Amino acid sequence: MHLELGNIFINDVQFGSQTKVENKTLYVNKEELITLISEDEHLKSVDVELAKPGESIRITPVKDVIEPRVKVAGSGGIFPGVLTKVDTVGAGRTHVLKGAAVVTTGKVVGFQEGIIDMTGTGAEYTPFSKLNNVVLICQPVDDIKPHDHERALRMAGLKAAEYFGKAGKDIEPDEVLSFETLPLLKSIEKYPKLPKVAYVQMLQSQGLLHDTYVYGVDAKQTLPTLIKPTELMDGAIISGNCVSACDKNTTYHHLNNPIVQDLFKQHGKEINFVGVIITNENVFLADKQRSSNWTADLAEYLGVEGVVVSQEGFGNPDTDLIMNCKKIEEKGIKTVIVTDEYAGRNGASQSLADADPKADAVVTGGNANEVIKLPPMEKIIGDLSIVNTIAGGFDGSVQKDGSLVVELQTITGATNELGFNKLTAKGF
Amino acid sequence: MVHMCTVTPISLTVGANRIIPTIAIPYPLGDPKLTKEEEKVLRRKLVEKALKALETEVDGQTVFED
Amino acid sequence: MGKVRIVHYINQFFAGIGGEEKADYKPEVREGVVGPGMEFNKKFGDDAEIVATIICGDSYFNENLDEAKAEVIEMVKKYNPDLFIAGPAFNAGRYGVACGAIAEAVEEELKIPVLSGMYIENPGADMFKSSVYIVSTKNSAAGMRHAVKTMAPLALKLAKGEAIGAPDAEGYIPRGIRKNYFAEKRGAQRAVEMLIKKLKGETYITEYPMPDFDRVEPNPAVKDITKAKIALVTSGGVVPKGNPDHIEASSASKYGKYSIAGVDDLTEETYETAHGGYDPIYCNQDSDRVLPVDVLRDLEKEGKIGKLHDFFYTTTGNGTGVKISKSFAETFSKELVADGVDAVVLTST
Known part of the structure; x- marks a missing residue:
């Protein structure tokens, strides 16, 4: 399976009379976008704002971030099984508006929504401060049920990303990257001397605001399975909004999975990257056991010598992570796990809820409990008052002058467990 | 003390000595698929198991499976 | 100086x-x-x-x-x-x-x-x-x-x-204090490089050495449960509706102690969860699903336990460090002992 990713660099976003990409600028027809998103009967009102790098803007509560993409050649469409038919994606050519993103906000759904600051200390921790963001502010109808509310927001973001992606369909990309996954036996033939490596991606699947969808299927109703890395690049996996903001994998993260990218960089050189195993993080112990057994079996069946395992969220998913690691190691397959830490505000507590000596190669995205102060911003998109109650906020988080004292947990993407960032932690 | 929880591996890791496995993380002592009455019967069974565990001598970490 | x-x-x-x-x-x-x-x-x-x-x-x-x-x-x-x-x-x-x-x-x-x-x-x-x-x-x-x-x-x-x-x-002995810093490479690259080293049998340094968790000797069994005073404790964040003490959804800095004297059943109108780590719908509908007050009250009435303690203790276990959790328990277990509680049922989500 061969996919070309055509990156169209976007350096600016502006409102305009027509939605289009021109001279590295994304122009947004606000009315057209609002009309499109307002089609959902669960939404009472929709508004659009722009947030660019360096601007004194705070966006909260952030639900999801999505990168605009469009299929140019090859079967299926972006976000298969959700926005388009369930055709298999991951082959042909896809265009990307690199440097642009859709961010969804509006009335808070739960505790787990996040903050994006476009400048100041907070901006250093979230990768989304570097993007030209089109922010959708969606207010639900009164008395909406939480699950409908979440779904309406999720669909709004995806629809907007697809809408902008289409603007890049006929644009000549600034760079074209090429990715290929061969059938397993051919891949082994091609690189007979390189160690075979797979990526095990754990998908958050704990219920409302903790769900992930694969080709439209709720991941908690799935068994571990194989997927080609290029399918991820076409939106086969999307976020069902949230988990603590710092270590949720937004749809943007899924589209730009850094472990996939960095395994591809070593593919054919140091390793033979043969594919991705996806598994879930369910709330029943039997599910955890079944999924981790199955994951280890799939890794063994593929005949890989090493895997990278990534987590999403924290707490009981630490057990899924440790189970996966232990069972895969017991098959004689070398593992590296990617997680983050909840070591308390002073950093002195145990970082994970579960542990095992077999987990001897750990990469961490940092301590999510670290408290930081974020300066006030001139403009708030969304609603600042919720910061006291979201995960990682506390009574008094919102200061009189509009500055925030919060745990890193509140910042969207800050301690990402796909290794998206440079942030990490060390024992002192 | 008896620890009633769904993710017994965490309970073992953090060192509880009497452990009762429960239904699911969001509803350790219930099951929304059942009627209220059935649910209470289920809950009572689990609590009785916990009380039984409290009355049982253990010499190390013990998960009270059925 | x-x-x-x-x-x-x-x-x-x-x-x-x-x-x-x-x-x-x-x-x-x-x-x-x-x-x-x-x-x-x-x-x-x-x-x-x-x-x-x-x-x-x-x-x-x-x-x-x-x-x-x-x-x-x-x-x-x-x-x-x-x-x-x-x-x-x-x-x-x-x-x-x-x-x-x-x-x-x-x-x-x-x-x-x-x-x-x-x-x-x-x-x-x-x-x-x-x-x-x-x-x-x-x-x-x-x-x-x-x-x-x-x-x-x-x-x-x-x-x-x-x-x-x-x-x-x-040259000092690691204190076990985790501090954040920005590395030169992103985490994914560090992970892939660590895996390559591990595959080659070269030395690599894990970024988080696994901890040893504490163990305690089990307490002796309760002799006669029908005479015992039982207390309920939960890390599932069950609180009186409105979360009067503002216990955090995650990374709790405090625990709550609430009276259940005379309470036979936790209802949608009276109790909810403050916990941000799981789907709260089920607990908000019926908090007995996390904190089994109804069943223990029945058992008390039937004489199957001595007494259900008048107070329950609660916090959100979500992202709350082991050290701070320990300090909560050190404080309230003294109260429990002073109140003549014989055994604790601790529920977790």
């Missing part, structure tokens, strides 16, 4: 007073240096000076902990030092514990930086490494020069309030 003023703590052996037979020696303070202090002063040169030395027998200190601590702190206070050094204790167990304990107490009471040195296997190292900087030394006094060479520069840094580097750079 002028010359850094230091008070040094040593035991009877290093003061040249005697061995085990003098271990009950009571605290005594002498002006200037005694024993190993000379080596320190040599290393400090013009930057710092030991102005007084406190000598205390190891048995006396450990057998009269509170008194000894108070006496020593009074002595230290008089010299108004910028820094307090205890030891190094090498592999002497009681000396190590004394050094750790007095250093911790001095830092807490007098708010000045403290430093000690010990062999990694000294029990004092494990007990106090998280609260006190302890330089890793050799296992006997033959390693004195080596120990002082590492301790002296760290002492100066601490006294001057300079940033302390990583354990391997400064």
Whole structure:
């Protein structure tokens, strides 16, 4: 399976009379976008704002971030099984508006929504401060049920990303990257001397605001399975909004999975990257056991010598992570796990809820409990008052002058467990 | 003390000595698929198991499976 | 800053007073240096000076902990030092514990930086490494020069309030404090490079060494549950509706104690969860699903348990550190014992 990713660099976003990409600028027809998103009967009102790098803007509560993409050649469409038919994606050519993103906000759904600051200390921790963001502010109808509310927001973001992606369909990309996954036996033939490596991606699947969808299927109703890395690049996996903001994998993260990218960089050189195993993080112990057994079996069946395992969220998913690691190691397959830490505000507590000596190669995205102060911003998109109650906020988080004292947990993407960032932690 | 929880591996890791496995993380002592009455019967069974565990001598970490 | 003023703590052996037979020696303070202090002063040169030395027998200190601590702190206070050094204790167990304990107490009471040195296997190292900087030394006094060479520069840094580097750079035993920093490469690249090293059998450094979790001896069984007073405790965040104490959705800084006297059933109107780590719908509909008050009340009425305790204790376990959880339990378990509770049912989500 061969996919070309055509990156169209976007350096600016502006409102305009027509939605289009021109001279590295994304122009947004606000009315057209609002009309499109307002089609959902669960939404009472929709508004659009722009947030660019360096601007004194705070966006909260952030639900999801999505990168605009469009299929140019090859079967299926972006976000298969959700926005388009369930055709298999991951082959042909896809265009990307690199440097642009859709961010969804509006009335808070739960505790787990996040903050994006476009400048100041907070901006250093979230990768989304570097993007030209089109922010959708969606207010639900009164008395909406939480699950409908979440779904309406999720669909709004995806629809907007697809809408902008289409603007890049006929644009000549600034760079074209090429990715290929061969059938397993051919891949082994091609690189007979390189160690075979797979990526095990754990998908958050704990219920409302903790769900992930694969080709439209709720991941908690799935068994571990194989997927080609290029399918991820076409939106086969999307976020069902949230988990603590710092270590949720937004749809943007899924589209730009850094472990996939960095395994591809070593593919054919140091390793033979043969594919991705996806598994879930369910709330029943039997599910955890079944999924981790199955994951280890799939890794063994593929005949890989090493895997990278990534987590999403924290707490009981630490057990899924440790189970996966232990069972895969017991098959004689070398593992590296990617997680983050909840070591308390002073950093002195145990970082994970579960542990095992077999987990001897750990990469961490940092301590999510670290408290930081974020300066006030001139403009708030969304609603600042919720910061006291979201995960990682506390009574008094919102200061009189509009500055925030919060745990890193509140910042969207800050301690990402796909290794998206440079942030990490060390024992002192 | 008896620890009633769904993710017994965490309970073992953090060192509880009497452990009762429960239904699911969001509803350790219930099951929304059942009627209220059935649910209470289920809950009572689990609590009785916990009380039984409290009355049982253990010499190390013990998960009270059925 | 002028010359850094230091008070040094040593035991009877290093003061040249005697061995085990003098271990009950009571605290005594002498002006200037005694024993190993000379080596320190040599290393400090013009930057710092030991102005007084406190000598205390190891048995006396450990057998009269509170008194000894108070006496020593009074002595230290008089010299108004910028820094307090205890030891190094090498592999002497009681000396190590004394050094750790007095250093911790001095830092807490007098708010000045403290430093000690010990062999990694000294029990004092494990007990106090998280609260006190302890330089890793050799296992006997033959390693004195080596120990002082590492301790002296760290002492100066601490006294001057300079940033302390990583354990391997400064020579102290890792305190188990996790600190964030920005690495040169993103996590995914670090993971892939770590895997390649692991596959090749090369050495690599894990970014998070696995911890050892605590174990406690199980309590004896409850003799007669029909006479027992049972208390409910939960990490599932069940609170009276409205979360009156604002217990955080994650990373809780507090726990709640609420009366359930006369409550037969937790309903949608009266209770909810503050927990941000799981789908709250089910608990909000019926909190008995997390905290089984209804069933325990029935069992109480039927005489199957003695009594359901009038209060339950609750917090959100979500992202809440082991240390702070421990401190919650240390406080409320005393209350439970004082209230005559015989057993606890702890529920977790």
